[in-house]
Amino acid sequence: MAVTLRAKIAGTGSYVPERVLSNRDLEKMVETTDEWITTRTGIKERRIAHGETSADMAAKAAERALGNAGVSASEIELIVVGTVTPDMTFPSTACFVQSLLGIKAGVPAFDLSAACSGFLYALDVAEKYIISGVVKKALIIGVDRFSNIIDWTDRSTCVLFGDGAGAAVLSATRGKSGVLASNIHSDGRKWNLLYAPNPVRDTPFCKETGTDERESKEEPLPPYLAMSGNETFKVAVRTMVSSIKEALKAAKIRPEEVDLLIPHQANQRIIQATRQRLKLPEESVYMNLDKYGNTSAGSIPIALDEANREGRLKRGDVVLFVAFGGGLTWSSAAVRW
């Protein structure tokens, strides 16, 4: 009997900018307190990119993932980057990474737009290329630089986010390790819970184009991230729980068999509510949002890389990932390490 072809996570890497922005620093910028941010979110500090782009951060994380996997850039046959803050409308961040790492010409490279679910969307897509036998090694990256799209005078959003990138090398295997199940979902009807409009355009035609609430007939929306925090909170818990249940069912794994849950690092209270609904023990959940805030698509692969390098993942362990983000999008994957 043929042994199933799987996509194994062969190596991980991450990169966060050096510049730290603490809650105390934010107290000097907007009317907030370290106490409010800590109790409502769990975040203590975040990193801010300074003189480095999304592609720079992505390439650094990818280089570390290649090193961790013991795979050379010349072996990569596919590059998928989850990001909503590319450096340019085009080329894609993935193409810049291809160039920065010297990955050979002809290898397909593209970005996916799924906000905070970007890395798990990239994992899902690259896994399909691997299990269908089209590619043997893929580079998947999640990167975002939200400091560029945040209104730094809006206390309700600016305290939540940070910049960073994470990456993984996926490798075809016929062993037991690898992705056991993965799902991706979206609901465009709820786009207005969480969005970031394009920068304001000034053309002779832009004021004529508005036909619905996405773009006013009079004035375009401000180019900053906007969010309905409370509603997003509720939908996040609901979708993450259903997505995890779907992944566990497809992988034929019981919740008590999960060794580590690596959730999207948006808010400690969202993570705890999700964990409690699934009846998972506290120690089986990985959290590092105190150090980085919500790095959007960077969040899960940064946490994965830290967990990996801390020795939290042993061969044979069941690792569960779950994310939600603007779109709305949500996703989960179950992986045997």
Ligand code: ACO
């Ligand atoms: N400092 C002090 N007070 C603040 C701040 C702040 N930084 N921000 C808001 N407040 C105030 C509000 O003005 C409000 O005051 P009021 O009662 O006088 O009107 C009060 O605090 C309570 O505000 P709420 O919004 O009800 O606070 P809540 O407990 O819901 O926490 C939060 C807000 C942290 C944003 C929470 O709703 C949340 O985490 N939501 C999910 C957000 C999220 O995860 N987004 C990421 C999505 S992923 C992606 O794709 C980008």
